[in-house]
Amino acid sequence: MKAFLIEKYGDQSAVRAAEMPAPEPGADDVLVKMHAASVNPLDFKIRDGDFKMILPYRLPLVLGNDLAGVVVQIGPSVTRFAVGDEVYARPDKNRIGTFAELITVHQDDLAPKPAGLTMAEAASLPLVALTSWQALVEKAQVQPGQKVLIHAGSGGVGTIAVQLARHLGAHVATTASAANAELVKELGADVVVDYRNQDFEELLDDYDVVLDTLGGETLEKSLRVLKPGGKAISIAGPPDAAFARELGANLVLRQVMNALSLKTRRHAKRHGVTYSFLFMRADGDQLRELTRLVEAGEIRPVVDRVFPFDQTCEAMEYAEKGRAKAGKVVVAMA
Ligand SMILES: NC(=O)c1ccc[n+]([C@@H]2O[C@H](COP(=O)([O-])OP(=O)(O)OC[C@H]3O[C@@H](n4cnc5c(N)ncnc54)[C@H](OP(=O)(O)O)[C@@H]3O)[C@@H](O)[C@H]2O)c1
Structure with a gap:
């Protein structure tokens, strides 16, 4: 072949x-x-x-x-x-x-x-839909009426995560370039922040959940738009000890990963929110749930x-x- x-x-x-x-x-x-x-x-x-x-x-x-x-x-x-x-x-x-x-x-x-x-x-x-499911359903347990911020709503993950968050009944904000504002609104975003010309930290606050797809400064700022008790879930930020455990990493690697996310976790704690890293995994049963949502017209x-x-x-x-x-x-x- x-x-x-x-x-x-x-x-x-x-x-x-x-x-x-x-x-x-x-x-x-x-x-x-x-x-x-x-x-x-x-x-x-x-x-x-x-x-x-x-x-x-x-x-x-x-x-x-x-x-x-x-x-x-x-x-x-x-x-x-x-x-x-x-x-x-x-x-x-x-x-x-x-x-x-x-x-x-x-x-x-x-x-x-x-x-x-x-x-x-x-x-x-599959990869982006499972990532969205594991972030929003499994980790964040998003409830109807909660405020959810999804970064890069026009990206591979973002286009699906915005639709899934909307399906879960959340109020959805997303960051995207102006050229993609209409698309992400059509996918279910209630608020669109043009990341090239606007600072999302100045426009958004009191969020329950942030799905961070960018890491770095975006992740740091995201911690500050959460309400106390809010959850920052990153697929692009530093790995944490829980991820190292899931991997079955040895003690040294576990300590390295813990150290990599120490600063972010400290900042999260200072703001009264939690930080966790997600590395998505294959899961046929979750994919069957997603198949149902696609067939019901909830996700395209x-x-x-x-x-x-x-x-x-x-x-x-x-x-x-x-x-x-x-x-x-x-x-x-x-
Ligand atoms: N840990 C995991 O399990 C996991 C799983 C999936 C993906 N990931 C990671 O997550 C990241 C995103 O993946 P993806 O597949 O969605 O990537 P992608 O499709 O390449 O995302 C590109 C999008 O990012 C947007 N973007 C760029 N800079 C931005 C900014 N400063 N603010 C807001 N949006 C911005 C662009 O929006 P515009 O075109 O509108 O400018 C573009 O649509 C990648 O680093 C990927 O490796 C990790």
Whole structure:
């Protein structure tokens, strides 16, 4: 099969197309013929080697973290899927590789593709929709009437998180450039802050939850727009000890991660709010919940552009250089 891989960590020049042996499904695995995969900033970070410490991949490594396709073979213990099913998934972090013609995925990480979506639309969803679910439903437990701020509402995560927060009954504020204000309003934002010309800290206060997708100064300011008891959840800020525990990190790495977030946690404490880091995980059951929301019209995918599979490198470059106007960049195999 054809796949896009790296043999050493580096910039985009390290990514190349190669012929690989077709993967064999294990007992609980489903072999999926890929129809589409989407590009995530995680792909660049893995390619660069930023996650070497916490995700020790063996090279060569096929890149890609999102998939939509059709089941072509199942392992002997698979009960939840059959040959011919249309599926989508974010595969487990240790079993990535969706920029390929075939992939094996554990049955617990897959879900039926939402009816009515194209394969490209479906492939745009799993990683960002699971991230949004795990931040807003699992961690923040957003309740109707709460005030939620989502940063970068026009991004891959933001376009879905804004819709999910609205579905949960929250009052939603988001930061986006002026060109995307109409889009994020249509997705469910009640308040849009033009981050290029306005300071969200001066305009917003008394928020229950902030989903931070940017880290740095944005995270620091976000702590100050929360009400006492509010929750800052970051997917781009410093990792915390809870994340290190989830990873099963050794004592040294746990202490390093704890130290990295010490300043942010201290600032959070001073403002009477909490800080936590989220690293999303594969979860087929949560993805089934998201399938229902998509089919009910509560969440829709936002796809900026679809590239043919042989232009996967161009798709990555386009996404990495921030050329997408809003939402996700997808590659289509079929
Ligand atoms: N920890 C995890 O589990 C996890 C999961 C998913 C993503 N992430 C991380 O979260 C980040 C966002 O991911 P993504 O997929 O949403 O990225 P993305 O699609 O590349 O997001 C790009 C968006 O960011 C917006 N933006 C840029 N600077 C901004 C600012 N100062 N304020 C507000 N918006 C700004 C842009 O908005 P305009 O076009 O409107 O200017 C653009 O639409 C990445 O760093 C990614 O690695 C982490």
